[in-house]
Amino acid sequence: MSAPRYAYLGPAGTFTEAALRQVATPQEATYLPQVDVVSAIEAVRTGEADYAVVAIENSVEGGVTAVLDTLATGDPLVLLREMLVPVTFVLAARAGTRLADIRRISAHPHAWAQCRRWLRTNLPGVVHVPATSNTAPAALLAGSTQDLGFDAALVPPPALEHYGLEPIAHHVADNEHAVTRFVLVGHPGxxxxxxxxxxxxxxxxxxxxxxxxxxxxxxxxxxxxxxxxxxxxxxxxxxxxxxxxxxxxxxxxxxxxxxxxxxxxxxxxxxxxxxxxxxxxxxxxxxxxxxxxxxxxxxxxxxxxxxxxxxxx
Missing domain, CATH: 3.30.70.260 (ACT domain)
Incomplete structure (x- = not known):
């Protein structure tokens, strides 16, 4: 039998992938990274994936509205289990970047919201460049030397090594005890x-x-x-x-x-x-x-x- 297929918010290194690893390891399953949570859920509906792992609630920002709305309509799906993942962030950039050089930061909206007090104190006036996931800007920084429209990114700590980025500042989240609840989504049974x-x-x-x-x-x-x-x-x-x-x-x-x-x-x-x-x-x-x-x-x-x-x- 083929390995079960799991759709999740990618690319590699996201908090969603950490939640998925609580369900099945890469050796036990096929990981299917998606560009957003709606695509992950719809992959199950279309048969592209057997399951999806998506964030549904954060202890700081509350419910993930895109997930709540997508599950509320369309072909029925059900939640099979839940997983908790602690959420922390680092400010990362290419080698040689200094804090004083940063004018634009790419971050997922939930990441930006969870770091806004630190940003206001340490980088007043910095511009938010929205990202589709917590590691999407890290992948862009690692994959190109061109001007991407941002200077640094708010990313999970494991993304530093995975994408070869330099930490500019650690512990930038306003709440060190933040946690996100993820759910495993599948077909009714x-x-x-x-x-x-x-x-x-x-x-x-x-x-x-x-x-x-x-x-x-x-x-x-x-x-x-x-x-x-x-x-x-x-x-x-x-x-x-x-x-x-x-x-x-x-x-x-x-x-x-x-x-x-x-x-x-x-x-x-x-x-x-x-x-x-x-x-x-x-x-x-x-x-x-x-x-x-x-x-x-x-x-x-x-x-x-x-x-x-x-x-x-």
Whole structure:
């Protein structure tokens, strides 16, 4: 059998590649670098790749909107697992470049946002040249001696050796504890068994555009004791004022409380897209509320069944 194919944001040396290496090594899989996260996801839809690894959330910048929006529409895909990667940056350039020489820096928008305070202090007035990934400008600097429109780049530390660049400044990120959550994306299939520490990701449209609509949607989780670890609004795109919600909920679709919440959403919301239940990499933040354990739901259904048969009271 051929090795599984993984699409990811390239070129080599990105944080995404570091996340992919947590899933499969280059000896176990075929790596397919892509120019952006949308291309990585679409490679799975078109059959060019079997899986994609993409960033979905950063502890500093929040959700990766391109990933959230791409998963919310189109042919259904699901999240199979998640990975965490610490995020740090160095300012790199060709040999001989000095800090005083730098007027333009190429960086992925998320990298720029995570270093803006250092840049404002040490390089006031420097111009941001957007890049498609965290290593794309490093590859350009290494592959050409021409003027590329920028003097230096914000890159992951491993990119220095990989692309033969010189460090101008280390530890340029404003938050040394930043972390990015990545997900493994694949085609729908049988949902893996619950582990006891799981996460379910959904896309939900509000039941109406009236006062209380958001509360009605959130009550489907609250009433069943399902804690939300992330909720973000995203424009649906067909008109102003219409939003969907990207949600991470603690629990597995096989958990009684989660199944009941999903049924509630299906009853009151016009659109619910299930994006998978998968093991979470950190421990659950919220404890299961009394009365919402699986046994509680099973006992409640048995009681109602007995009432219908005239055996209960």
């Amino acid at each position: 049988r949902v893996p068994e619950p582990t006891g520490a799981d996460k379910t990701t959904l896309v939900v449209h509000l039941p109406s555009n009236q006062a209380g609509a958001l509360l009605e949607m959130l009550e489907q989780f609250s009433a069943r004791g399902v804690n939300l670890s992330r909720i973000e609004s995203r424009p649906i795109g067909d008109s102003l004022g219409r939003y969907s919600f990207s949600i991470d909920a603690e629990g597995h679709v096989q958990d009684e409380r989660m199944a009941e919440a999903l049924m509630g959403l299906h009853r009151v919301c016009p659109h619910v897209r299930f994006l998978g239940s998968y093991p979470r990499v950190d421990a659950p933040h919220g404890a299961v509320r009394p009365g919402t354990f699986d046994a509680d739901f099973v006992a409640a259904r048995a009681w109602v069944a007995a009432l219908r048969e005239g055996r209960g009271h």
